[in-house]
Every structure is written in structure tokens, then in C-alpha cells.
Amino acid sequence: MNEKPPFPLRLGFDAKRAFQNAAGLGNYSRFVLKALREHAPQLDLFAYTPRRKTELFPTFPTDRIKTPEGFPYQQLPALWRSYGLVRDLRRDGVQLYHGLSNELPTGLAAAGVRSVVTIHDVIFERFPHLYPWLDRQFYRAKTKAACAQADVIVAVSQQTKNDLIEFYGIDAERIQVVYQDCQPAFQSRISKENIEAVLAKYGLDKSELYILSVGTIEERKNQIRLVEAFAKLPSKDSKLVIVGRPTAYAQKLRQRITELQLGNEVHLLHDVPSQDLPALYQGARVFAYVSIFEGFGIPIVEALHSGVPVLAATGSCLEEAGGPGALYASPTDIEQMAGVLSQLLEDVPLRSQLISAGTQHVQQFSAKNIAKQLTEIYTEILP
Structure with a gap:
């Protein structure tokens, strides 16, 4: 059995929703980060977000909030989130990155950064008529890419785990069900x-x-x-x-x-x-x-x-x-x-x-x- 790394572990999190969404995925992201800060103090947490609304999450330490720097990522934050972020993770010494909302940046494994992704649902696959065609293609590509790259997939329910297995053929052993609480x-x-x-x-x-x-x-x-x-x-x-x-x-x-x-x-x-x-x-x-x-x-x-x-x-x-x-x-x-x-x-x-x-x-x-x-x-x- 591998010897576990010494604490503290340095972890990065996709915090876009935590600092930009008042409900839904924003609540989930804030819940996870608050829970870990309170109950896992041995972890050193960094939050990566393209922009920040301070009123949504005022309690998170400002020195651990990371936003894009320089050209072109300040002008194109979506590009940073998908491609430029990995450079910053390496700079900050992050050992593991957790995508809290269905996606991961590319190149994590090549940079030596392990990864976890939370998948909330794939309702767009089960009820495609409720979603525009182009949206479905984007959601599918993003979800499948994140699941393929992640070392572990976190599903927010057994139903979501079952759907990932049914629609994408993902090995059940790669998926862990972890629920969440409300505010x-x-x-x-x-x-x-x-x-x-x-x-x-x-x-x-x-x-x-x-x-x-x-x-x-x-x-x-x-x-x-x-x-x-x-x-x-x-x-x-x-x-x-x-x-x-x-x-x-x-x-x-x-x-x-x-x-x-x-x-x-x-x-x-x-x-x-x-x-x-x-x-x-x-x-x-x-x-x-x-x-x-x-x-x-x-x-x-x-x-x-x-x-x-x-x-x-x-x-x-x-x-x-x-x-x-x-x-x-x-x-x-x-x-x-x-x-x-x-x-x-x-x-x-x-x-x-x-x-x-x-x-x-x-x-x-x-x-x-x-x-x-x-x-x-x-x-x-x-x-």
C-alpha cells in the first residue's frame, strides 16, 4: 500500500460557481468549501474563479482566492478556466484539483495534478427534449471529458451514479456517491x-x-x-x-x-x-x-x-x-x-x-x- 503524503495537502477547487452563483451549483460549491475548511483543517484549500462577487462568499480567505492574471486570460476567463488554469495550479503547488461543477481543465495529468470531478446530473441525456440541441452537445462533451480525465468521479446521488454508468458506460468503481446538505x-x-x-x-x-x-x-x-x-x-x-x-x-x-x-x-x-x-x-x-x-x-x-x-x-x-x-x-x-x-x-x-x-x-x-x-x-x- 502506498505511503500517504504528509499533511497539509494542498488542494485546488473550481470556485466559479461559489463566487458567481447565488443558488444551485453555487450553494453546492460553498457548502463543500465551508465543510472542508471547518472539518478538515489539515487541508490547504485554494479557490480558482474567473471572477468574484465578494458578497456571495465573504468568509473564504482572500489570500487563497485565485483569479486569472495577464493576457489573454484576464480578457478571456473561459479560456483560462479550460486551459490556463493548470499553469497556476503548478505555480501554487496544488497536488489535487476538484472540479465542483461537472468539468475539469485540460492537462491536469500531464502537469502531475490528480483530480476529482463532481457530476450533479445528466438530465439532458434522459430528457433531451427539454434542452436545445447545441446545449446538449456542449454538456455531453464537457461531462464525458471530465469523467474520462478524473481519478475519481463524485456523484451527488446514487441516481446520478446509475445514469453515468447507463449513458456513458463508466466503471462503477470509479464513481463515489457523496451527498450534500443545505445551507x-x-x-x-x-x-x-x-x-x-x-x-x-x-x-x-x-x-x-x-x-x-x-x-x-x-x-x-x-x-x-x-x-x-x-x-x-x-x-x-x-x-x-x-x-x-x-x-x-x-x-x-x-x-x-x-x-x-x-x-x-x-x-x-x-x-x-x-x-x-x-x-x-x-x-x-x-x-x-x-x-x-x-x-x-x-x-x-x-x-x-x-x-x-x-x-x-x-x-x-x-x-x-x-x-x-x-x-x-x-x-x-x-x-x-x-x-x-x-x-x-x-x-x-x-x-x-x-x-x-x-x-x-x-x-x-x-x-x-x-x-x-x-x-x-x-x-x-x-x-
Whole structure:
């Protein structure tokens, strides 16, 4: 067995999303870097980003943030990220580079830098009609190249691992499943007064029960069927609150709400700042996430941390995210969805049981556990 290198290990990370994306891949990148800084202090971390929005990640040490230098990379940061970055890794003495968002720069192996890449999903392969043709070619080329180059592939769910094996024929032994947690804000209890203030901000009555759904308003997220299931509930004592960035699908959703005469019962909220989301979660009676397909399902984890029982869809990875803290329905079975929603709204002992089970389930996604798993991967592949 190879002798492991002495600590500290010097690691580089693709931090473009951490410093440029407020949600999604940005949250994942910040989560990984924060977890490693807190729970793996023996690692010396460098963050490489073409540009930096300081307000997104103000706690990361500025002397460990690296941006492109000189011509042409300052003018063409995408070129630096794909080709010029390796030179900087060698200059900084980086032993291993982790691409946190589906891609790696070329030339790592030739430069003597080991590598890990996180693949979040390959939904563009399973549902090609949802993506423009040119985008699919770009995503496929980038993902396949990164997987071919990486010493270890990290998949954010067993579903993503299975998809990489199915679509690209990757050896299962090269793929490690490492989950992620949500932002810490969802793990702290919010006062009743603060919850009521946030509800009032969005015109929601504090005395009314509501079902919450959070996610980009798009076809894959399946909000129209959720509205149709809501319309079938025997009791009209609750509201449905849908939070998310609108796409063209949002107009179809509004039209369906009008057809079902639910204009007073369904609230669509856009441009909700992240600091308001924990209160919206904790004020909800039920959380519903009926996406047709996902790579993992962080909104479910957010709901479980918030102490809210969940309706989730079968058919992808959402059972991994929700575990025993959720009930499940087919994303195409509106009657089944309605039945589960009715159960969750009316059965108090069931809700309590799910909340307790969900609280236990999400402990496996903790920053400490994830940092431990990633550190084991890093140390195992270094010579």
C-alpha cells in the first residue's frame, strides 16, 4: 500500500460557481468549501474563479482566492478556466484539483495534478427534449471529458451514479456517491414573529395553512400537475404557495390556475431572496416537490431540516433525499398526489412521525460527514 503524503495537502477547487452563483451549483460549491475548511483543517484549500462577487462568499480567505492574471486570460476567463488554469495550479503547488461543477481543465495529468470531478446530473441525456440541441452537445462533451480525465468521479446521488454508468458506460468503481446538505439557515428555528412578518411581506395570511413548493418554474419541476392535484383536495382550507424563478412554462401554469378557478388559492412568488426562504418553509404545513427528475433534491433536505413533512415524486433520486421523512407519489399520477397531500394535511400523528424520521435522516448529509468522505477520497488517490 502506498505511503500517504504528509499533511497539509494542498488542494485546488473550481470556485466559479461559489463566487458567481447565488443558488444551485453555487450553494453546492460553498457548502463543500465551508465543510472542508471547518472539518478538515489539515487541508490547504485554494479557490480558482474567473471572477468574484465578494458578497456571495465573504468568509473564504482572500489570500487563497485565485483569479486569472495577464493576457489573454484576464480578457478571456473561459479560456483560462479550460486551459490556463493548470499553469497556476503548478505555480501554487496544488497536488489535487476538484472540479465542483461537472468539468475539469485540460492537462491536469500531464502537469502531475490528480483530480476529482463532481457530476450533479445528466438530465439532458434522459430528457433531451427539454434542452436545445447545441446545449446538449456542449454538456455531453464537457461531462464525458471530465469523467474520462478524473481519478475519481463524485456523484451527488446514487441516481446520478446509475445514469453515468447507463449513458456513458463508466466503471462503477470509479464513481463515489457523496451527498450534500443545505445551507445552515434552514437548520435554525425562526421565531413565530419573524415567520409572520415574512408571510405578511408576500400577502399570506398567518392564520391560513399552506402547502409550499420551491423550485424553478419549468416543465421538469411539474408544477402544473401539482396545481391539478391541489384542486382535487376535498378540503379548501389550505393554500398552495409556489416559489421559483419563472420560465416560459410559468405562463402555462398561470393559465391552468385560471382554468381551475384557483386564483385566490394558489400564490406564485418570484424573486424571493434566500433569507426569506427559511421562514416560508417553517411556516408551511406540507412541502411538495413533484419534479419528474432530479440529480438530488436539495429543497427536500431544506424542508426536512425545517421540520416540515414532504410529498415527493418517485422515479429519480428524491427517495434518497427524503428517505423516511417523506411520502411519495408518481409525478404523473394526479389522483395519487392529491391523496398524499390530503393525508399530510389531515393526519397529525403521521406528520409528527415523518418530521421525526426526517430529522434523523438528514443527519447523514451533515457537513462533518461530507468533509470526512471527501477527505478520504482525496488522500486515497494521492500517490
